[in-house]
Amino acid sequence: MSATSEGTPRRPTRPVRVGQVTIGGAAPVVVQSMTNTDTADIVRTAIQCAELARAGSELVRVTVNTPQAAAAVAPIREQLARMGVDVPLIGDFHYNGHRLLADHPECAEGLAKYRINPGNVGHGRKRDEQFAQMIEIACRYEKPVRIGVNWGSLDQDLLARIMDENARRAVPQDAVAVMREAMVVSALESAARAEALGMPGERIVLSCKVSGVQDLIAIYRELSRRCNYALHLGLTEAGMGSKGIVASTAAMAVLLQEGIGDTIRVSLTPEPGGARTQEVIVAQEMLQTMGLRAFTPMVVACPGCGRTTSTFFQELAQSIQEHVRRRMPLWRIEHDGVENMTLAVMGCVVNGPGESKHANIGISLPGTGEVPAAPVFEDGVKTVTLRGEHIAEEFTAIVDAYVARTYQRKSAVR
Numbered sequence: 001m002s003a004t005s006e007g008t009p010r011r012p013t014r015p016v017r018v019g020q021v022t023i024g025g026a027a028p029v030v031v032q033s034m035t036n037t038d039t040a041d042i043v044r045t046a047i048q049c050a051e052l053a054r055a056g057s058e059l060v061r062v063t064v065n066t067p068q069a070a071a072a073v074a075p076i077r078e079q080l081a082r083m084g085v086d087v088p089l090i091g092d093f094h095y096n097g098h099r100l101l102a103d104h105p106e107c108a109e110g111l112a113k114y115r116i117n118p119g120n121v122g123h124g125r126k127r128d129e130q131f132a133q134m135i136e137i138a139c140r141y142e143k144p145v146r147i148g149v150n151w152g153s154l155d156q157d158l159l160a161r162i163m164d165e166n167a168r169r170a171v172p173q174d175a176v177a178v179m180r181e182a183m184v185v186s187a188l189e190s191a192a193r194a195e196a197l198g199m200p201g202e203r204i205v206l207s208c209k210v211s212g213v214q215d216l217i218a219i220y221r222e223l224s225r226r227c228n229y230a231l232h233l234g235l236t237e238a239g240m241g242s243k244g245i246v247a248s249t250a251a252m253a254v255l256l257q258e259g260i261g262d263t264i265r266v267s268l269t270p271e272p273g274g275a276r277t278q279e280v281i282v283a284q285e286m287l288q289t290m291g292l293r294a295f296t297p298m299v300v301a302c303p304g305c306g307r308t309t310s311t312f313f314q315e316l317a318q319s320i321q322e323h324v325r326r327r328m329p330l331w332r333i334e335h336d337g338v339e340n341m342t343l344a345v346m347g348c349v350v351n352g353p354g355e356s357k358h359a360n361i362g363i364s365l366p367g368t369g370e371v372p373a374a375p376v377f378e379d380g381v382k383t384v385t386l387r388g389e390h391i392a393e394e395f396t397a398i399v400d401a402y403v404a405r406t407y408q409r410k411s412a413v414r
Contacts, residue, residue, distance in 0.1 A: 010259040013230045014202045016144050019088030019112040021058050023205060023263045024230030028293050029256065030263040031283045032059035032232075034092065036276060039076070040068035046079035048276060053080075053087035054329055055277035056284050056295055059263070061090040061115060064097070070104035077110045088112030090146070094120040094153075098133035108141050113205075115146045118190040119153040127155075131190070135197045144203035145194065146232055149186045151179065151210045158186050180219050183208040184226065191229055204229050205263070209236035213251040224260045233261040240269040249286050256290060281325075296328045297341035300359060307367040308347035316365065316392050317345040323396055327403075335407035343399065353377070361402050363395050378402060 015025030023030050033052045037045045039062045049060045064070050077089060091111040093100065098121070101108045114134065122130040138145050162182040166172050173181070187206045195201055206229045208219045216235055224231065235251045238244035248266045255261050266286070268279040284295040301317035302308070320343060331338045344359035346352030348367025356362025356377040363386070365374045374386040376398060386394050 011224050013228050013262055016203060016205055016230045018059060018144055021088055029287055030058050031056060031280060032263055032265050033057040033280050034061040039063050040072050042072050042075045046076045049080055050083050050085045051277055052280055053085050055280040057280045059090055060087050061092050064091040064093055064100055070100040070107040073107040074110045090115055098130040101137045108137050113144045114138055115148050117148050117150060117153055118186055119155045132197055135194045135199050139198045146205040146207060147187055147190045148207045149183050150236060151183060154182060155186055158182055183219050184222050188227060205232050207232035209234055211235060211237040213247055216251040217254050220255050220260050230262040232263045234265040234267055236267055238267045244268045245282050294339040296339055297324045297343055300344040302347045304347055313345055313347035313365045319392055320345060334409050335403055338403055338407045361399055
C-alpha cells in the first residue's frame with residue numbers, strides 16, 4: 001500500500017531501487033534490520049543475515065569498519081546465495097569508508113547500498129574530500145546511498161554555524177530547535193552535495209536519527225516538508241524490551257500515519273540471549289496493525305479477567321501465534337493472501353463468540369464456571385465444538401486445513 005490506514009497518500013518521494021527492493025514512490029513501506037555480528041566472521045554474519053531475511057527483513061545492513069570486514073562482504077554474499085537467500089546488503093560506513101570502498105572494489109560492487117554518516121566522514125577539508133570519494137565510488141558502481149545523520153555524531157562545524165545564525169536572529173530559538181534544524185540542514189546539504197557530485201536524486205535516501213520521540217517527529221515533519229527524497233525512519237538507541245518497542249512505535253506510527261516514511265528499522269537492544277529477529281517482528285507488527293501492510297496472520301486474544309482463571313487460553317494463543325510464524329515462510333510461498341488471515345483465541349463467553357465470528361477462524365474457550373466446550377467459527381459460522389484434552393492440537397489442525405482450503409496455491413497459478 002502507498003497510503004495510510006485512513007487513506008491519506010504517503011508524501012510523494014522519489015523511488016530508490018536497492019537491489020530488487022524499491023524504497024519510496026508508490027512502493028510499500030520497507031522493513032530493514034542490521035546485524036550485530038563481527039562482519040569479518042563470514043559464517044556467523046551470513047547466518048544472521050539469513051535469519052533476519054527469513055523473518056521478513058527486506059534489507060539487511062552490515063557493519064563495514066575494517067579491511068577484514070570489507071573483504072568479507074563478497075564471501076557473505078556468496079554464502080547467502082548458497083543458502084537460497086537473496087536479500088540486499090547495505091554497508092554501514094563511518095570514518096574510513098572512503099578508503100575501504102576504494103581498496104576493496106569487490107565490497108563496493110557486492111553491496112546494494114552504502115550508508116554514509118556526514119558527521120563521521122572526516123573533519124574540515126578532509127570531510128569534503130572523503131565524502132566526495134564515497135559518492136564518486138557509489139556513482140561508479142551505480143549504488144544508492146543513505147545519507148544518515150545522527151545526533152550523536154552531528155557535524156560540529158555545521159552545528160556551530162547554525163548556532164551562530166540563530167544568535168543573530170531577532171528572536172533566537174531554543175537549543176532544542178537549533179539542534180533539530182542542524183539535523184535537517186546536515187541531511188539536505190549533504191544530499192545537495194551528493195547531487196552536485198553526480199549522484200542522481202533517485203539514488204538518495206535520507207535519515208535523521210535521534211533517540212527522543214518528539215524530536216524525531218518534529219525533525220521528520222520538517223525534513224518531509226523541505227524535500228522529496230525517500231526517507232528512512234528509525235529511533236536510534238531506542239532501548240530494550242517494552243521501552244524500546246513503545247518508544248519506536250510511538251514515534252514512527254505518528255509519522256507513518258501522516259504519510260511520512262518509506263522504510264523503517266526498529267533499533268531494539270536485544271534481551272540477553274534474545275533473537276536479533278525481534279526487531280523485524282516489531283516493525284512488521286507496527287505496519288500491520290496500522291493497516292499499511294500485511295506480513296503474517298494476526299492472532300487476536302483477550303487479555304483475561306476474573307472470568308478466565310484458567311491460563312489455557314493464554315497458552316493456546318501463544319501456541320497458535322508461534323505455529324503461524326513457523327509456518328509462514330512456507331505459506332508465503334504456497335498460498336496467496338494468507339498474510340491477511342485473522343485468528344481469534346478468546347477466553348470466555350462475554351466477547352468470545354462475537355470476536356470469533358469477526359475473525360477468519362476463531363475459538364471461544366470456556367471461562368470459569370462455563371460449560372467445558374469450545375465452539376470454533378470459520379468466516380462467522382460455527383463449524384465444530386471442541387472438547388477434551390486435545391483442543392490445542394485439534395484447533396491447530398483446523399487452522400492448517402483452513403489455509404490449505406481457502407488460499408490458492410501460488411504454484412497452481414500459471
